[in-house]
Amino acid sequence: MSVSVAVIGGGISGLVAAYRLRCSLGPDADISIVETSSRLGGKLRTVDLGSGPVDIGAEAFIARRPEVPALLAELGLSDQIVYPAGLSPLIWSQGSLHRLPAGTLMGIPAGGDAVAGLVSSDTLSRISAERSVPFHWECGSDCSVAHLVSERFGDQVVRRSVDPLLGGVYSGLAETIGVRAALPTLAAALDAGATSLSDAVAAALPTPAPGPVFGALKDGYGVLLDALLGASGAKVITAAASGLRREGTRWFVDPIGTVDAVILAVPAPAAAALLADVAPVAARTAEEIRLASSAVVALRFAGDIDLPQNSGILVATDADLTAKAFTLSSRKWTHLAQRGDHLVRASFGRFGAAEIVESSDAELIALAREDLSTVTGITDEPTVAFVQRWHGGLPQYAPGHTAMVAEIEHGVAELAGVEVAGSWLHGVGVPACVAVAQTAAARICEGVAP
Ligand SMILES: Cc1cc2nc3c(=O)[nH]c(=O)nc-3n(C[C@H](O)[C@H](O)[C@H](O)COP(=O)(O)OP(=O)(O)OC[C@H]3O[C@@H](n4cnc5c(N)ncnc54)[C@H](O)[C@@H]3O)c2cc1C
Structure with a gap:
């Protein structure tokens, strides 16, 4: 009998996962994409505004x-x-x-020159003096970007330099985004013992x-979406997956039916709902991602x-x-x-x-x-x-996000034949989504290979 895999969610994560499954499992595998919307692509959408295709989500x-x-x-x-x-x-x-500002790390400068003209002279003096102000960072800890930057450089740097950039990447604010997940090289420099934020940014x-x-x-991205769907040969089922439960060694996806394996390539709240019965701890953690x-x-x-x-x-x-x-x-x-x-x-x-x-x-x-x-x-x-x-x-990659993701992945790892993918795990950008989806598909293929 041919292997059957349901990919829940038809955004870039789900489409890449379905394509990779097809590449590895071959033409006989029964691969379906379950998507609640009548349109595939999720946050990728290309429309024609009269003079050619234009991306109106990720561009x-x-x-x-x-x-x-x-x-x-x-x-x-x-x-x-x-x-x-x-x-x-x-x-x-x-x-x-x-x-x-040039030469910053997501808007955080390593010195005053970068933000000269954008912030007041008081703020510039504060940045210049930052290296001489005692600094404490607990190795392995996390905090919001706003907390770290405003404490060391002042609020103007947060509002005028960091927020605008974080708003672009996460639709977030320095208050809602954590250092460790959003700025891993900065967290590494701080963990390594940098004695000031300026030095940590310079190192990062x-x-x-x-x-x-x-x-x-x-x-536009529509071209990639079409190519992935075509090459995946996946059957598209327009439905909202509303439940997941074990059926022997297989999985029952409500309202789709029983399959050998499942990839949840849906946003965190939908993944949390689907994991609620089978991995309640992971589900509760996923629910916290805003x-x-x-x-x-x-x-x-x-x-x-x-x-x-x-x-x-x-x-x-x-x-x-x-x-x-x-x-x-x-x-x-x-x-x-x-x-x-x-x-x-x-x-x-x-x-x-x-x-x-x-x-x-x-x-x-x-x-x-x-x-x-x-x-x-x-x-x-x-x-x-x-x-x-x-x-x-x-x-929102809030403070503690990295630890939360580790906990979710630990819980899901206990479920043979279930994987998670999506922008809420290891990066919101399309390349990160592709990487995570490819890993999820590879793990499923290892598990279902005869
Ligand atoms: C405005 C905007 C601009 C962006 N710009 C960029 C950019 O320029 N560059 C970049 O790299 N990234 C950008 N991003 C980020 C990137 O587009 C997204 O992180 C990425 O597309 C998410 O893909 P995904 O497949 O993980 O999730 P999604 O695209 O959210 O797809 C998940 C799919 O699951 C479906 N679904 C949900 N629940 C269920 C269910 N129960 N059953 C079935 N289906 C379900 C949804 O309908 C959706 O289609 C941008 C994001 C936005 C919003």
Whole structure:
């Protein structure tokens, strides 16, 4: 009899897992993807706003990690890879635009120079003197990024330099994100005995490497999703998986039926619900992982508009603006610039402020235009405006996250034939999701191989 595996969740994690299962288990394996939505892709979505495909969820990947380029090469899609035009982003703070601090670790500087002009002279003096202020870090401990940075450098560094970057990656705030999971190299430098935050950041900064940091797909992530689905040959079942229980050595997935193995590639709350009966301790821990909701408003302008020559604008959290960031997509990406129109993505919503995401489309579009006008002076009417809400879009890697994930994985390891994957485990970015999904699929294949 052929092996049967159900992959619950049809985001990038689930699609990669299904594809890897097919590669290893061969054509006879019965692989299904169970997805609650009628659309596959989860937080990846590509739409056509009139002049070609545009990503309105994730738009890029870290090109220095190998997973996405390797996957694209394997699927014959290497010619899809495009790189940014090389323009730098800006920060909106105190009513004006500033260059994004260079040489920081997620906005945390190793010295005052990086944030000069963005923070007050008092804050700059405090940063300069930081090495001489006694510092205590307990090896192996964790705390919020805000706690560490505000205690050493002051609140302005958190609000104007760190928050804008964490808002982009996690839809989070320095208060809701933990040092150990979000900044592992910083935690390692602190554990190794750094005697100041400045020294720890200096030690943790990545060695400059040649080549672009980010890449994207010319025709959007939709191309990758389609290729993965096609190559996986998986059967797609549109349903919400609502329960998981043992049936002898096999697993019963409600309402799908009995399978040999299961990969839960769903967000943490859904994984917690599915694990509740079979791994209650892991389930309770997964339940504690909180999610941030956000909304993206994509604005297309047909004619020429006076967009700054920058890739984007991040917004300080002490600024009087509703949007948290703008991607100036037609400046950031050459392939979009070549289409001859302009595209701007405004992002709204940070952890703990989900109300904004519930605003009507008209309200979100009006806010996007108003805030864009405030930061760039552009008042032109967009020819197309598209609103995408991402409910529960990004998990918060809170203090203690690494230990929580270890506990969840320990609990799941007891369940032969069950694996977890997804953005809430070892990184929210697409490359991390691909890596985790590949590991989950490999473990399942080891277990079910004859
Ligand atoms: C606005 C935004 C911008 C981003 N930008 C970037 C970026 O530029 N670069 C980058 O690398 N990353 C980015 N990310 C992060 C990245 O997109 C996500 O972390 C990643 O796509 C998550 O993939 P996933 O498959 O793990 O989860 P998801 O995409 O959440 O997929 C999980 C799927 O499970 C389904 N599901 C849930 N419950 C059930 C159930 N009970 N039964 C069946 N199905 C269920 C859901 O409907 C969903 O389709 C961004 C995220 C957001 C929200």
